[in-house]
Amino acid sequence: MLENYIQQATENSPQVEAIELQYEVAKEKVNAANTLPNTEIGAGYFVSEPETRTGAQKAKISVRQMMPWFGTITARENYSSSLADAAYVDIVIAKRQLAMQVTQTYYQLYALKTKQEILQQNLELLNTYEDLALNAVEVDKASSVDVLKLQIRQNEISEQRELLMGDELAMESKFNNLLHQEEQPIMVEDSITIPAEEPMLTLEDLELHPELEKYDQLFLSIKKSTVLNQAEALPSVGIGLDYIAVEERPNMNFSDNGKDIFMPMLSVSIPIFNNKYKSVERQLDIQQNELKAQKENRKNELDSRLKEALQQRISARISYQTQQKNIEQAKDAEEILLKQYETDQLDFQDVLDIQELQLKFQLKQVEAIKNYYLQTAIINYLSN
Template identity: 60%
Template sequence: MRYFLIIGIILFTLPRMSAQQLQSYILEAETNNPEIQAFELRYNIAEEKINEVNTLPDTEFGAGYFVSEPETRTGAQRARFSVKQMLPWFGTITARENYASSMAEAEYVEMVIAKRKLALSVSQAYYRLYGIKAKQKVLENNIQLLETYERLALTSLEVGNASAVDVLRLQIRQNELQQQKEILREDFIAQKVEFNNLLNKEKAAPITVVDSMVLPIQELSVSSQDLTLHPELLKYEKLYESITQSEALNQKESLPNLGFGLDYIPVEKRPDMNFGDNGKDILMPMVSVSIPIFNNKYNSRTRQNELRQQEINMQKEERLNKLETLLSQAVQSRNSARISYDIQLKNLEQAEDAEDILIRNYETGTINFNDVLDIQELQLKFQISQIESIKMYYVQSAIINYLIN
């Protein structure tokens, strides 16, 4: 009972420990990754656009000096000063704010997508690191096992139950495994650089990877309906909404603009006359209207917006088809990984039984070292395949999590 309790605790805690460790790396990547920082800046810029559009057109100031002074009844006009302010039609500024806000929302969804893709990349890189580390451990165990067999072969050689060829074959097999181990060490270094680059850390920064992983007892059901709220699809909805707001703005801009102004003209007194308005300055309020009589450009924008919305609907449908295909492939690959894992588990049990038989035969002096090498090679093959199945299972699970969570 105690043995099964310990095994149960290990099977329960290992996935949780791995998930917590991976989640901390993902959070670190989101904080440090320059691509995510660039997306955050783009979103901040889009938000700042809302303040940019919440303004009136520039106020116009003018000043002029009469080189040839016009003479009026009240005196000569010396100069003219004017100020003018154009005002968009009622609701135009609000329409601009709504459009800028919709573009900011689209940028926010882009940032969410980038974070999810980064989490996927970090997860897959982490599982590849696990796969390499687990294979190194398996190779080390097999090298130690072959060293044990080599000592048995040397002992058998002394009593004439083995040949020098058996010893040499065991040594050659150790050399081959050592070579594979060294290659994996180089693979781990390269994968470590990729992983640290995702986290924007020093290439040689240490990485903690779990020693072992197991498959969960069962998976949650996956349906293509879960894709409906995926950010990559939500992005098209936000773009569609932004075009709707763009058209609302276009309709507002096609309406007249109002202008209010004031002209001031200083008048010089006439020295030869004396009356009440002599030298009285001129103050002239002004109202103007800007009417878009030739509004073909606004009609063209409306047509363009309609076409863009149709384009976005097509793009969304096409992307949904690709996501459904990707989800189906990921689920199939994950199921295949579980099947492979279960088969390799059975194969390992049978290979270990065969190994036990060979060891018992050694006690009777009838061990065949050719069979030992064959069984050891099979065990290594099954162990490597099992690690590949675990890695593939979690790599595909990361893709599924990206798509439906």
């Protein structure tokens, strides 16, 4: 059931869709990198026509194309591709974060629904006690005050239940927003327990976390950018062609009269003043060191968060087991009190005290289950 909700949230999430579109843009930039500089085309008309031996020059058309140094386009493609790889990691991170949010909200919703059921069961139990108290009043084994105390206790539990109903509606609204769907009731499991044994986990799993992999991808993109910067610092070669239209000279007859001029051109662009590229190289070196520091800091943060989640999950397990023992002992005490009623006067204050303890233990056990799975969601995000 939970896996279906996670899948639905992932498929419908506008946040994930937006990041996927960013990745598509990054991939398209790889194609854009495989281009040459704009071809230059120029045309001119001689207002004052220069005369040559073969005739007057009438017009000129020029075509120029600059070519980057060998390997520059490949370096540009590799750099764009590395940025696309880093953008893809963002998709993985977003999906994992969304899965964690859905999981945590699901178990919060489970706790709210289960607590309401427990309160309803306690209300029914108090109704039974109220009938016993009324019968006891008739045979002088209890007073009217005992009945009123039971009714006050019922009012308190009813109030708790109504407050939880409001919290459940708010949590369902949050869950529907995560699923990106219209408001509708959310189905959760009827009963959830904590596994008998703690799952095995090695902290080395953290090394493969996408948030850390993102830094690796960015580091790689800076290395690719360094190669690209070095390639762009090399000369560029240009090739071109000039065409000049020549008008025939009148009243003259020779072989090249009016012959048009074709002039191939070769040019070289040399970055003599290359302080720009040296500065970029220094900036990239600084960025590499910055990323190393950021990755180490983020790794420490994730490591601390993982260890804290593991400890809190162990605490939730201990609390769950303790409340289970307390619930069993409270039920034993309840049975002893009810058996005393068969032969003696029933102390309804003791009944209320035991009932209150039993309710407290049940609610704390549900809270322990919720906390266990909230921490499990964090652990799964950090380690899987």
